[in-house]
Amino acid sequence: xxxxxxDPDAFARALGPAxxxxxxxxxxxxxxxxxxxxxQTDSVVxxxxxxxxxxxxxxxEAMAGLTGKPxxxxxEMPGEQVEIEGLSPRFLMERxxxxxxxxxxxxxLAVSDPLDRYALDGVRLATGRAPDMRIAEPGVIEAxxxxxxxxxxxxxxxxxxxxxxxxxxxxxxDMASEAPVVRWVNGLIAQAVEMRGSDIHIEPFEASxxxxxxxxxxxxxxxxxxxxxxxxxxxxxxxxxxxxxxERRLPQDGRVKIVIRxxxxxxxxxxxPTLHGExxxxxxxxxxxxxxxxxxxxxxxxxxxxxxxxxxxxxxxxLITGPTGSGKTTTLYAGLxxxxxxxxxxxTVEDPVEYQIDGVNQVQVKPDIxxxxxxxxxxxxxxxxxxIMVGEIRDTETARIAAQAALTGHLVLSTLHTxxxxxxxxxxxxxxxxxxxxxxxxxxxSAQRLVRRLCPHCxxxxxxxxxxxxxxxxxxxxPEGEIRLAQPVGCARCRDTGFSxxxxxxxxxxxTDELRRLVLGRASAREMLEAAGKxxxxxxxxxxxxxxxxxxxxxxxxLRVARPA
Numbered sequence: 237x238x239x240x241x242x243d244p245d246a247f248a249r250a251l252g253p254a255x256x257x258x259x260x261x262x263x264x265x266x267x268x269x270x271x272x273x274x275x276q277t278d279s280v281v282x283x284x285x286x287x288x289x290x291x292x293x294x295x296x297e298a299m300a301g302l303t304g305k306p307x308x309x310x311x312e313m314p315g316e317q318v319e320i321e322g323l324s325p326r327f328l329m330e331r332x333x334x335x336x337x338x339x340x341x342x343x344x345l346a347v348s349d350p351l352d353r354y355a356l357d358g359v360r361l362a363t364g365r366a367p368d369m370r371i372a373e374p375g376v377i378e379a380x381x382x383x384x385x386x387x388x389x390x391x392x393x394x395x396x397x398x399x400x401x402x403x404x405x406x407x408x409x410d411m412a413s414e415a416p417v418v419r420w421v422n423g424l425i426a427q428a429v430e431m432r433g434s435d436i437h438i439e440p441f442e443a444s445x446x447x448x449x450x451x452x453x454x455x456x457x458x459x460x461x462x463x464x465x466x467x468x469x470x471x472x473x474x475x476x477x478x479x480x481x482x483e484r485r486l487p488q489d490g491r492v493k494i495v496i497r498x499x500x501x502x503x504x505x506x507x508x509p510t511l512h513g514e515x516x517x518x519x520x521x522x523x524x525x526x527x528x529x530x531x532x533x534x535x536x537x538x539x540x541x542x543x544x545x546x547x548x549x550x551x552x553x554x555l556i557t558g559p560t561g562s563g564k565t566t567t568l569y570a571g572l573x574x575x576x577x578x579x580x581x582x583x584t585v586e587d588p589v590e591y592q593i594d595g596v597n598q599v600q601v602k603p604d605i606x607x608x609x610x611x612x613x614x615x616x617x618x619x620x621x622x623x624i625m626v627g628e629i630r631d632t633e634t635a636r637i638a639a640q641a642a643l644t645g646h647l648v649l650s651t652l653h654t655x656x657x658x659x660x661x662x663x664x665x666x667x668x669x670x671x672x673x674x675x676x677x678x679x680x681x682s683a684q685r686l687v688r689r690l691c692p693h694c695x696x697x698x699x700x701x702x703x704x705x706x707x708x709x710x711x712x713x714x715p716e717g718e719i720r721l722a723q724p725v726g727c728a729r730c731r732d733t734g735f736s737x738x739x740x741x742x743x744x745x746x747x748t749d750e751l752r753r754l755v756l757g758r759a760s761a762r763e764m765l766e767a768a769g770k771x772x773x774x775x776x777x778x779x780x781x782x783x784x785x786x787x788x789x790x791x792x793x794x795l796r797v798a799r800p801a
Contacts, residue, residue: 247351248273248280250302260294279351285374285419289495291426292348292373292419299350300371308336308346308372313380322362325385331355332415334377334384342366348374375423378416382462409471409481417468420461421476425503425518427458429496432737434520434561438473440466440513452688452735453561470507470514477505485509491588492518504588521590528573528591533566534689534739534788539779542744543682547571552679553642555629557654562685563740564651565590568625571649572596575623583619585612586627601627609634617641626650632668639669642677656776657681657745658765661755675752684742685776685797687789691730695722697787704791708781722787739788741776741798 252266261284269289273280281299284290290298300307318335320343328334333355337344343359345367359367428436428449435450438461445461461469471481477490492503502521507514527533530540546554554571556564569591576582576595587601587609597619599612609626610633616624617637628651629635638648654663660681664674700719705711710719724734745751745768754764765773780794 247302251280251298254298254302255290255294258294258298260298261290265289279349281349281351285348285422291430292375292423296348296371296373303350303369303371305350305369305371308370308376310376310379312336313346313372313376314384317384320363320365322364323359325381327358327362329381329385329416331358332374332377332381333359334372334380335359336370338365339368342368344368344370346370346372346377346380348372348377374415374419378419379462382416382464409475417465417472420465421469421472424458425494425501425520426496428518428520429499429501429522431731432522436516436518436520438469438516440470440510440515442512445469445513451731452733452738453686454688466513470516473505473516473518474507477503479505479507484514502590528566528570528593530567530570530574533563533570535742536779536782539742539744542680542746543567543571544574546680546682546744546746547575547647549647549679551642551645551647553638553648553650553677554679555650555652555660555681557652557657557660557681557683558685559653563738564684565627567682567684567740567742568649568651569593572623572625575647580622581620582623582625583616583621584625584627585609585616586625597621610637613637613641617644617646621646623647623649628652635664635667635669636673639673639677643673648677654683656761656765657683657743657773658761658768661751661764662761665758671756671758675755678747678755680744680746682742682744683776684740686738686740687780687783687793687797688735689737689739690722690724690787690789691727691734691736693729693736694725694727694734695787696725697722708791710781710785713781714785719785721784721791723790735793739783741780741783741794743774743776743779745773746771 248270252270255261255266256263269283270280273283276283281295284295285292296307313334314336318337320335320338323335331352331354332348334346335343336346343363343365345359347355347369350369350371356367356369424436424447431449431451433449433451437448437450437455439446439448445463445466447458447461448455449458474481474488474490476492479488479490487506487508490505492505494501494503499522504519504521506517530543535543556567558564572582572584572593576593582596584596584598585601586598589598589600592598599616601607601609601612609630613624613626613634614637624641624646626634626638626648629638638650642648652660652663654660661674661678665671697720700710700721705719726732726734730736748771750767750771751764754767776798777794777800780789780798781791783789784791784794
């Protein structure tokens, strides 16, 4: 049933049920937007878009259905300016409307908000023609407006005199607050969240601004950012992260809390100056999408038993190693969730605090005021904790304090950057930690990586090639039955990649008397690996091959992160 635009309140009342029925927004979310629109005397359409409760596409489709007006795509936008007197580019860009054609004495007008009476009345008064409305997404209209009406020389901050820094900053601040920039940034973040991306990369080059998302661990190109909006986009992100937009010579780090589609999202923002501008990376921390449980993280029963055995120690140091983005901190959080109880006092020292856990005292380090990992760790020991998590051991002082804490009856969990479990011991020695401290405090070391998980809706299972069976000794792992391996295919649900989500590969080396003896003798990582193997230690490669045989991932994915020794 069509809804009339003559009564904006009635249209808004019809829009809510249409979106809720289509599963695009919750009833509570729409009510919240409606109340906010009323309090701000604003359009509920703009508030829904601004809060990120509904995607631009879903909102446009719902409004087109309610009004009976055609929904225009980017391909249907005009390739050149429509000749019509009375409409200034400034008005069109401020209101987000675009003349598409003039026919039968009417102006065919693409709008993103049919409730914007000011825009429609303004077109009528300025041209003397009645507007014939079409619906389009805000981003589609803005891209067309930028292509047809923007003056690159006027919009590019570099056109400002270099010595006029204050005016330049104010100009950037104004541009960063304009609707096209705000919508572009919000739309990119919403897109990344919807696609379950972990990072957003914005990289300026001489003739383009590259935009990439890290999806399931791999970077994927998206549509480039408008070149004449590049500085304003970076400034918008820096304003959101409470960074200094005037400082473009030094790297900066910040944090943003934003609501996307009703979900609370944290963004860790990093800016670095490059030859053609500032490179920006936003790491997405979606707390609602993370389940702090070993089973949910993809650990099999045998792997969970080893981790739980380590966590059941009353004291000692447990380390998880791996490169940035390998899931180390998430695994530690899962361990903390298991340990958290009324009988235990738990402290964490982090940079930054990524996820909040009920019942756990979490401390954010602030190196600029002297609140370093080592400083906080010393203070925490006077708080009588049972369990301490140190976000990362970065220096010898922190490593030694962590070891001393373990000697005095505390369970200490932390991370370190090494390639595998055996190399961790050598890394601690290289940092200057005494062998006796390592031997007497380390209770276990895990190393992990993330691999892409095969899409369960389209994967294909095929017999393994004989040379693959021989190379990886698959017959010994599966003595009975035909050995079959799954391969990616690609479908709409996995964006034609064949993969959906990620799972962890892990190796856990428990400290034995033999390993302690080798530590005191400063044995090599290879000698420790051989000794651990005799005690049943299984490497990440072993773990990965098991998951490939189970159809969770591919051998190619496993070999991408875990090579044979």
